[in-house]
Amino acid sequence: QITLKESGPTLVRPTQTLTLTCSFSGFSFYTTGVGVGWVRETPGKALEWLAVIYWDGNERYNPSLENRLTITKDTSRKQVVLTVTNVESADTGTYFCAQRLGMGRRNWFDPWGEGILVTISS
């Protein structure tokens, strides 16, 4: 059974750095094709893709946020970490991590973690 779980702070002050951890089980980065991504749901209820990291270390970021995002993986600990620098109120939302399945362009996210609600406020 594949599971993912997000952890991190639920309240962050503006201009600080948000660090979120996705801990997963049931799959491994040692497997070719594996990826883990982050998606957030904004208060307006839209979904926004943030970043994804692949088994080979390749990373992709949402271009509109790229200069503020960093995604890393710890293969042995089965964790993926997302950092968001210089946070602002617009970064408030629920952050989800999910396994990326498929190969090449033919890919999708499944399953997903339960999400973590992060509020940016002073």
Place this chain on the structure above:
Amino acid sequence: DIQMTQSPASLSASLGDTVTITCRASQNIDNYLSWYQKKSGSPPRLLIFTASRLQPGVPSRFSGTWSRTEFTLTITGVQPEDFATYFCLQSYSFDLTFGQGTRLDIK
């Protein structure tokens, strides 16, 4: 960036109705599209991948079709548990983009 224009933004349906949600891509994305159901307080749930393939465990009343840059999600015979928000996601570009979402509520 590839833009995904999803419509309608919201719709109301009665139990047993057939509803159709559309995503239009700003350029060719082949069939690199997936559909997700989102309920408040829950994570997104994968329904359809590669435009038309039903995720195992998803009821067969959900179906996906596509033609060129237009993708549709159809629910044939809406059930109470289907009232939710639906999103499409393109993966043709490695910079992934979601549609804006379609909220389905009860009439």
